[in-house]
Amino acid sequence: DYLKNSGIIQGFWSLNPFPLNHGNTRKRSIKNGFIRMDNVDELNITLNQLFKQELNFFSGMENPERLGHLIEIANREKTYHEKGLKFLNLLKRS
Incomplete structure (x- = not known):
């Protein structure tokens, strides 16, 4: 979440419903820096939500x-x- 809030990354999406053998994994982090989709429907919903937003990416190094x-x-x-x-x-x- 820190890397996302700092603007270093946009976030991580996992498309693997069982990334660890024991199956006890986080679905999403508190501020959505990490999101796990468990099926194609969840991926489609998340993509549709993303595409409906008017977002602007910016970065720079200014004093x-x-x-x-x-x-x-x-x-x-x-x-x-x-x-x-x-x-x-x-x-x-x-």
């Missing part, structure tokens, strides 16, 4: 001063949606 500047510019927009899009666009150009 706090530069990030603060970009946030200040994005904050001039009216709605959270517009602020988010502005911030992502500014990150892409930096």
